[in-house]
Amino acid sequence: MTIKKISKDAFGKFVDGLIKQQKVMGPCAKGDRFEFEQLDSSSQLRLDYDVTLRPPNRKYFLPPVETLLTCEVGGGYQSVYDDTEFVLLGIHPYDLAALNQMDQIFSRDNYDTHYMKRRLAATIIACDVVTPSKDVFAASMGTATAEAGFDVLLTDIGDSYLMETGSPKGEKLIEKAQGAVDAAAGDLEKRKNIWKENQGRLSKHKLNCSSSYLPKLLEKAYSHPVWEEKAKTCFSCGSCNQVCPTCYCFNVQDDVSWDFTKGTRQRAWDGCLLDGFTKVAGEHEFRKKREDRFRHRLYRKGKYVPEKLGTKTPACVGCGRCVSACLPDIANPVNIYNRLIDDLGLE
Amino acid sequence: MIKQNTVEKDIYLPQLATVKKAAMLNETELYLHLAMDGQPLDYVPGQFVEVSLAGIGEAPVTIASSPTFKDGFELVIRKVGTVTNAVHKLQPGDKLGIRGAFGKGVYPVEEAKGRNIIFICGGIGLVPQRSFINYVLDNRADYGDVIILLGTKCQSQRFFLDELKAWSQRSDIQFIETVDQGEDCWKGNVGVVTTLIPKIKSKLASAVIPVCGPPVMYKFVLMALQEYELPHENIYLNLERKMKCGVGKCGHCQINHSYVCMDGPVFKYSDLGVMPEAI
Structure with a gap:
């Protein structure tokens, strides 16, 4: 595990670099709401979003409509796959928990190649919540923060982001981030406070049991x-x-x-x-x-x-x-x- | 961390089968004798397949033949929806797609050995039961007394007439039939299938009792069996639902926590305590 700090400017350049190499999906403004879209430029990215209209895990891994097979009438069937590499950037911890759960569903018992090919082609950059939505209650469900299941986890600490890696894929990715330096003890302290605060902030409704x-x-x-x-x-x-x-x-x-x-x-x-x-x-x-x-x-x-x-x-x-x-x-x-x-x- | 599967088999990909014989059994039921073009179908009584017609769709159908039938397999399909209407147009030589066989909850072919079996069938519920019935008849010496109770709505909806006739003529099984609505030309029993149960009550005590019929039938059969205070683990219910994907993902066949395509379609009555949606 590596934890780096990168200024917001440098992070924008890093994202623009990624966009040149592969598809990057991130939260963008859509009217007065937010939705994950394919980014053309880091300037569209709104990591301060509250919640997106559709959950990004379903949108990209179990899309609203997807072709499983093609066939010839009276003849045979062929599997259709989409395994284009892409980066899912900015998924919140609660949606990440849902993604991890869905990974279990589609890889256990009967392995779903359609879901899994897409999933394995993706790099997941999660992001701690900056602006809580009006109805979020992730704290009650144990999903206000993320401990695992990401390749990289971002935390906004003001003028910069902390980037923590959670997999070899994540390690490799942040090697490309120019201007990133090792996070200092003070930065980690800031992040710890944000995590603590988010437990309280992401609690607009409170479940009265564990x-x-x-x-x-x-x-x-x-x-x-x-x-x-x-x-x-x-x-x-x-x-x-x-x-x-x-x-x-x-x-x-x-x-x-x-x-x-x-x-x-x-x-x-x-x-x-x-x-x-x-x-x-x-x-x-x-x-x-x-x-x-x-x-x-x-x-x-x-x-x-x-x-x-x-x-x-x-x-x-x-x-x-x-x-x-x-x-x-x-x-x-x-x-x-x-x-x-x-x-x-x-x- | 998620793990990549080394076997990249597409669980949604049908394999082709060829129609060897197609015949109408009555106005609505089509009999299909099929053979897989590749690997033969591996199945046990109670399992189902997903039948595919390219460009039209896919529907779950329980296998009508017994695995002892070595020449391909048989299905009986009622003309009732988009896919089944198109299936009814198939001719010998035509191709269709097959996925499966699916289902881990199946008929107790092993546990029933040496025991009496009483099949309770309603209408098209005869079809899944036939897989087990034929299995038992092909291994007759392995089982105790065999009784088949069949209730059909009306005479014109009866099917597999040759087989029913052959069953009624055998001395090593007891076949009792009834129709819900009697007609002048019908000389047999009239009434729903539950009216046949008192006729064989002396055999009920230790028998294995597989039940299959329309959804409405189960409650009445269980009510009729109730007074004999039978052990619930002896009663097997075929609880087919809309098994759309067949592989435990799509959610359509769920009865409470249970996916019928995975845990069923055949359930022991004694296992249904936590499944109030079952009956």
């Missing part, structure tokens, strides 16, 4: 009235699914060329809140009731996925996007889990 308690809490909450109460005003629009960095459900569909000779098989984001998600031939829908779909999402985040992966980290990373995106304002996981704690107690 996040590792959620599976246990949900064990006794299946028939709780909160699911029906909240779902009464749910539009089943799936916005909470669409903006979530840990949602990975997808649909697979085929498209055919105009002359019906060639086709493609694509996967596209899907959402368990949407009506029809579990519908099978013959019009039978297994999770027909809105409250059942609503509950399923909260159970996936708090119980099913962490138990599947055998981790203590929930599959909610506290980015707060669903809280901001939900029109009837019922999606906030913290409100729901806290309500369950109030009614069912701890233990």
Whole structure:
């Protein structure tokens, strides 16, 4: 592990150098919001962003629509891969936690070559949060800061950035950063304070239990009235699914060329809140009731996925996007889990 | 750190199979006899495949044949959606894509050895069960009493008529059939499949009981079995869902925490305590 300090000017030049060599995706302003885009110049980069519209881990590794296969009608299939090298620059610790979780999902059991080729071609430069978003609660989910899972971690300490490497790939990358010097003890102290402050600042909603308690809490909450109460005003629009960095459900569909000779098989984001998600031939829908779909999402985040992966980290990373995106304002996981704690107690 | 897999197999890539025989079994059910162009399909009763038609789509279908059937494999496909409608146009010699076989929760071919088996089938639920039934019939000496209960909505929807006739004529198995709605020309039992259960109640106690039918059937079958106080681990339920990807990723087939494509599609009733969405 190396920790270097680089002035913001020099860092801009470093990024411009990277852009000449490979694709660099970073947070840019989009109206009064932010979104990860391919950078043409370091001047577009907004590392002071609060939160992006879409989670960058899903946008780049499990894109909204991707072609898995091409085929000839009546003939065979060929795999389609995208393994273009790129740098994902500026991902926040909570989205990084989601990325690490998704890596587990797509590399375990059945290794997903489409996801993994893209993932292995990427260099991850994470960035500590400078401006907390209005609904972030990463501190409650243990994701306000990052300890691992990045190639490089950036921390804004005022007039410069600290760059910590987390992998040989990261080591190699920052060798190219001209003007970077070894970080001094005082710089590390500054960073430590920022990390400490971020635990408090990234806490706009506060979960009243340890996040590792959620599976246990949900064990006794299946028939709780909160699911029906909240779902009464749910539009089943799936916005909470669409903006979530840990949602990975997808649909697979085929498209055919105009002359019906060639086709493609694509996967596209899907959402368990949407009506029809579990519908099978013959019009039978297994999770027909809105409250059942609503509950399923909260159970996936708090119980099913962490138990599947055998981790203590929930599959909610506290980015707060669903809280901001939900029109009837019922999606906030913290409100729901806290309500369950109030009614069912701890233990 | 994430690890790169050394085997770069695409889990979404179908392998080609050729239609050897295609025949309508009734108005809606198509029988397909298929053979893989490359490596033969390796499967056990209860497993399913993803059937692909290039440019149209993919759908999960449970295998209808027993692995003892060595000449390729068989599927029965109801005409009901985009993919299945297109599948119904296939002719002998046509190609289609196959992925699989999938599913780790399968019929208990080994555990059932030496025991009585009572198959409870509703409508097209006969198809997955047939894989196990034929396996048992091909290894008849390994199993105890074999009883097949079949309920079909109406006479015109019955299929595999030759096989049903052959089962009814065998002396080493008991085959009892009913239709929900009787017609003048139907001389057999009338009523839902659960009405057949009292007829074989003396055999229920220690039997292995595989159940497969439309979603609505399971609750009623379990209710009917309830009064005999059978051990729940003897009852096997085929809980097929929308197994879209077949490899435990896409989320469509999930019953609570469980992915049907990975943990199922066949589940022991005794394992469903933590899966309230199952029935």
